[in-house]
Amino acid sequence: MASHDITAHNGHRSLPRVWDLPPQQIVSDxxxxxxxxxxxxxxxxxxxxxxxxxxxxxLIAGPVLSGWGERQPWTxxxxxxxxxxxxxxxxxxxxxxxxxxxxxxxxxxNRLAELWAAAMIVPxxxxxxxxxxLPNTEGRPSLWFGWWGAPWLWDSLMMIALVICxxxxxxxxxxxxMAIVRDQVDGxxxxxxxxxxRGFRGxxxxxxxxxxxxxxxxxxxxxLYVGTMTLISSDFILALIPGNNSAIFPATYTVQGLExxxxxxxxxxxxxxxxxxxxxxxxxxxxxxLGKLQLALGLLWxxxxxxxxxxxxxxxxxxxxxxxxLLYFDTYFVPLVVAFTLMFLAPLTILLWNRIRAGVVGPxxxxxxxxxxxVFEQIRLYSSSFSPNNIYEGELTVIPxxxxxxxxxxxxxxxxxxxxxxxxxxxxxxxxYPSIWEVTGGLWLRARKPFYKTEVVVIGKPD
Amino acid sequence: MAVRxxxxxxxxxxxxxxxxxxxxxxxxxxxxxxxxxxAPYPEGTFGEESGMHRLGLFPLVGAACGFAVGLLIxxxxxxxxxxxxxxxxxxxxxxxxIIMYEGTLLAAVIFTVIGMLFESRLPRLGSNLWDPRISxxxxxxxxxxxxxxxxxxxxxxxxxxAEDVILEERRVPAPARAPQQKGARA
Numbered sequence: 001m002a003s004h005d006i007t008a009h010n011g012h013r014s015l016p017r018v019w020d021l022p023p024q025q026i027v028s029d030x031x032x033x034x035x036x037x038x039x040x041x042x043x044x045x046x047x048x049x050x051x052x053x054x055x056x057x058x059l060i061a062g063p064v065l066s067g068w069g070e071r072q073p074w075t076x077x078x079x080x081x082x083x084x085x086x087x088x089x090x091x092x093x094x095x096x097x098x099x100x101x102x103x104x105x106x107x108x109x110n111r112l113a114e115l116w117a118a119a120m121i122v123p124x125x126x127x128x129x130x131x132x133x134l135p136n137t138e139g140r141p142s143l144w145f146g147w148w149g150a151p152w153l154w155d156s157l158m159m160i161a162l163v164i165c166x167x168x169x170x171x172x173x174x175x176x177x178m179a180i181v182r183d184q185v186d187g188x189x190x191x192x193x194x195x196x197x198r199g200f201r202g203x204x205x206x207x208x209x210x211x212x213x214x215x216x217x218x219x220x221x222x223x224l225y226v227g228t229m230t231l232i233s234s235d236f237i238l239a240l241i242p243g244n245n246s247a248i249f250p251a252t253y254t255v256q257g258l259e260x261x262x263x264x265x266x267x268x269x270x271x272x273x274x275x276x277x278x279x280x281x282x283x284x285x286x287x288x289x290l291g292k293l294q295l296a297l298g299l300l301w302x303x304x305x306x307x308x309x310x311x312x313x314x315x316x317x318x319x320x321x322x323x324x325x326l327l328y329f330d331t332y333f334v335p336l337v338v339a340f341t342l343m344f345l346a347p348l349t350i351l352l353w354n355r356i357r358a359g360v361v362g363p364x365x366x367x368x369x370x371x372x373x374x375v376f377e378q379i380r381l382y383s384s385s386f387s388p389n390n391i392y393e394g395e396l397t398v399i400p401x402x403x404x405x406x407x408x409x410x411x412x413x414x415x416x417x418x419x420x421x422x423x424x425x426x427x428x429x430x431x432x433y434p435s436i437w438e439v440t441g442g443l444w445l446r447a448r449k450p451f452y453k454t455e456v457v458v459i460g461k462p463d
Numbered sequence: 464m465a466v467r468x469x470x471x472x473x474x475x476x477x478x479x480x481x482x483x484x485x486x487x488x489x490x491x492x493x494x495x496x497x498x499x500x501x502a503p504y505p506e507g508t509f510g511e512e513s514g515m516h517r518l519g520l521f522p523l524v525g526a527a528c529g530f531a532v533g534l535l536i537x538x539x540x541x542x543x544x545x546x547x548x549x550x551x552x553x554x555x556x557x558x559x560x561i562i563m564y565e566g567t568l569l570a571a572v573i574f575t576v577i578g579m580l581f582e583s584r585l586p587r588l589g590s591n592l593w594d595p596r597i598s599x600x601x602x603x604x605x606x607x608x609x610x611x612x613x614x615x616x617x618x619x620x621x622x623x624x625a626e627d628v629i630l631e632e633r634r635v636p637a638p639a640r641a642p643q644q645k646g647a648r649a
Contacts, residue, residue: 023600027501145548145558148540154565161569168576180501183598198583201593203605204511207503209582212518216575220522224568231561440502440600444476462505 019448019457021280023440027180030432032277034181034189037429040275048422055080055415059129062408068132071240071386076409078236078382079375080416081126083260085232086253086374088420089123090261091116091268092166093225094293095173096218104459105289107442108281111435112272113265114173117166118427119420124163126416131155134235140392142239143231151235158231162224169217170427175200176210176437178430196430229254240385241326243319243395252304253381259297259343260374266290266367268424272433273360281434284360291351291363294370298347305340319395326384331402335380342373375413379405467613468631469606470592471620476508478624479602483509485623486606486616499593499603518578525574526567533566534559592631601626 033041059077066073095113098106134151137144144150179197182190200206233253238244269286272278309328312320328336346369356362387400405413445460473479479498486496487510498509506513537559545553597603604625608616617628 023502027599143561147537147558147562154562157569158565161565161572164576165572168572168579172579176501180598183595200583201591202499202501202597203497204509205497206583207500208516209518209579211503212516213575213579213582216518216522217572220568220572220575224572227561227564227568437502441504444502444504444508460505 019443019446021439021443023443026434026436026439026443027184029277029280030177030434030436031181031184033428034430034432035185041425041428045422045425048418048425051415051418052422053415053419054411055413055417055419058408058411058415062406062412064129071133072403074130074133075383075386075403076405076412077126077416078130078386079378080413081123081130082232082236082378082382083375083413083417084119084123084126084420085229086257086260086378087264087371088116088119088424089162089166089228090225090257091264092169092218092261093222093258094261094265094290096169096222097293098289099215099218102461103289104442104445105285107438108278108434109265109269109286109290110173110438111431111433112268113261114170115268115427115431115433116264116424117170118431119423120163120166122416122420122423124159127159128156130236135391137239140239141245143234151231155231155235158224158228162221162228165217165221165224169214169221170431172210172213172217173435173438174431176202176207177432177435180436181432192430225257226254229257237381237385240388240391241323241396242388242391242393244323246308248304248308252301252308255297255300255304256343256374256377259294259301260370262290262294262297263367263370263374266294266363267371270360270364270367276433278433281439284358287360287363288358291357291366294363294366295347295351295357298344298351298366298370302340302344302348305344322396322399326396326399327380331399332380332384335376335383339373339377339380342369343377346370346373465610466607467610468592469608469613469616469620470594470629470631471604471606471617471623471625472594472596472627472629473602473604473624474626476504476602479604480509482604482620482623482625485619486604489615489619491606491608491616495608496604496606499597499605501598501600518575518582521574521578521581522571525577526571528574529566529568529570530563532570533563536566537562592629594627594629596627 037045063074063077091113093113095106095110098110098113131152134155137146137150142151144154147154175197178193179200179202182193182197185193230250230253233250237253238246238249266287269278269282269290273282309324312324325331347366350362350366351357353362383403387403388396389400445462447458447460449456449458471482473482483496483498493511498511538554541554541559547553592605594601594603604620606613606616606620613630617630620628
């Protein structure tokens with residue numbers, strides 16, 4: 001693979017090299033990671049796998065052995081769950097959104113975002129552990145109106161549907177590439193990909209099926225994600241803080257999840273560009289486009305939080321004052337400041353500048369900062385909601401002290417996130433990067449044309 | 464009438480289009496041959512018409528079923544247990560919405576998965592001839608010709624610029640397995 005990413009210079013103009021790659025090169029690049037794993041990749045898998053094991057051990061040694069009688073020991077399990085739902089859970093939504101707008105820049109990015117669906121098994125397992133902590137909805141505020149099986153049954157159904165849809169979305173989008181791998185590898189790998197590709201041959205009819213199935217699963221995934229995040233934020237956060245009946249919080253929680261999904265995609269793209277041999281595919285164009293989305297979602301983060309905050313602040317009833325003290329001013333002030341800085345101020349002050357936004361490093365750095373900010377935001381939210389003892393009260397009469405994490409809590413957080421990253425890395429051995437059929441399909445639609453004293457890439461949009 | 468598969472392997476789009484045109488001139492209809500590629504071309508590239516696709520029916524039916532089940536569960540529960548809550552009517556829509564939403568989406572996803580399996584596992588009526596070069600960017604034109612016309616189809620593909628033409632020797636029956644190159648060079 002060529003190491004440079006610019007092929008044409010006409011004065012100030014530069015054109016992404018991906019538009020000049022021959023189709024055979026794309027196939028060969030896609031097969032690279034399937035055929036042989038590099039030493040850096042193997043090292044990363046081993047480290048993240050060890051972290052995953054450490055996380056599981058800490059989970060068993062801490063919360064599981066302490067039982068399901070008290071919520072507080074499970075605080076950092078919930079933090080990890082919330083973080084993973086807001087990152088690996090929302091990354092496929094980025095792929096869906098960019099597909100919907102039919103931008104060609106998205107072709108090398110989609111697969112990176114979809115890959116994280118492979119790690120959804122981790123938040124699913126954590127969900128089942130956590131949902132058992134929730135009491136019956138009778139006698140306490142919830143959105144369930146006393147339905148039978150609430151919240152356990154209905155939350156579980158939503159979560160299962162999301163995970164099934166995520167895997168179906170990933171598989172459907174990857175199946176044509178699995179067929180390509182099947183034909184280009186021998187031995188055990190051939191057997192694996194023969195089973196995975198399930199006889200895909202690439203007829204026009206099959207391509208139509210793929211096109212529609214990806215669109216359907218993608219659309220359902222976004223709808224399910226919004227619904228699932230609404231239920232999670234309501235049942236695991238709002239309903240567990242007496243007096244917290246914020247109408248906007250589920251939307252806030254979903255929006256900040258989407259912000260972190262973009263951040264995760266940016267960081268993944270940065271890692272793949274730097275160490276994954278994807279320099280030809282991930283050009284400034286991709287980071288610029290994702291950077292704009294990141295900035296927009298960062299602004300939305302502030303808008304939603306401000307809307308919630310100002311109502312409580314202006315209302316100043318005892319119920320609202322207690323909530324302000326718990327979530328904003330006293331107990332969890334430090335995590336709030338960190339989250340505010342990293343999830344809003346950093347995207348705003350860094351990506352505001354066109355030169356930084358149009359570069360590669362700026363958006364990646366912001367993405368990494370947003371991910372760190374998301375950890376602190378989840379700590380603020382779940383530490384608040386897993387601390388109150390009496391969730392049947394109408395308002396917080398006693399503001400619980402801040403929950404200070406122990407060693408096991410930190411191990412759970414770091415370990416289980418590492419485990420999810422490990423699954424994402426392992427998925428790269430089954431799902432080729434880049435998406436061969438999508439990047440190659442984009443090549444048919446572009447042409448390089450002279451335009452007066454410069455040269456431009458003309459991109460067709462067939463529908 | 465016995466049908467025999469003839470696979471022409473073309474190196475580029477121009478010769479593949481010439482192959483399609485030559486088959487059309489020979490009297491073959493669109494259903495008589497398939498174009499096989501490793502990436503999707505814009506609709507209509509090979510002269511195919513854009514048609515309806517059955518896959519859309521599956522999520523639609525699934526969503527309708529899921530919605531109906533959600534409506535039934537919540538509606539019937541409210542009617543079976545007539546408890547006035549908060550002065551609201553016995554049959555209220557807002558409490559039903561979340562469960563109907565869940566039911567609709569869950570069933571739509573499950574039906575789409577079933578639709579995908581169904582669409583992928585349909586037994587192929589024609590030949591299952593395949594060449595691994597297609598995965599590397601070549602274009603395959605697979606003709607389902609009658610036994611008598613197979614040689615003529617092969618010659619036509621060859622004249623149109625096919626780099627290789629493979630004639631089917633026997634039927635490959637398993638649609639779920641990986642297609643393999645099985646045939647004899649023409």
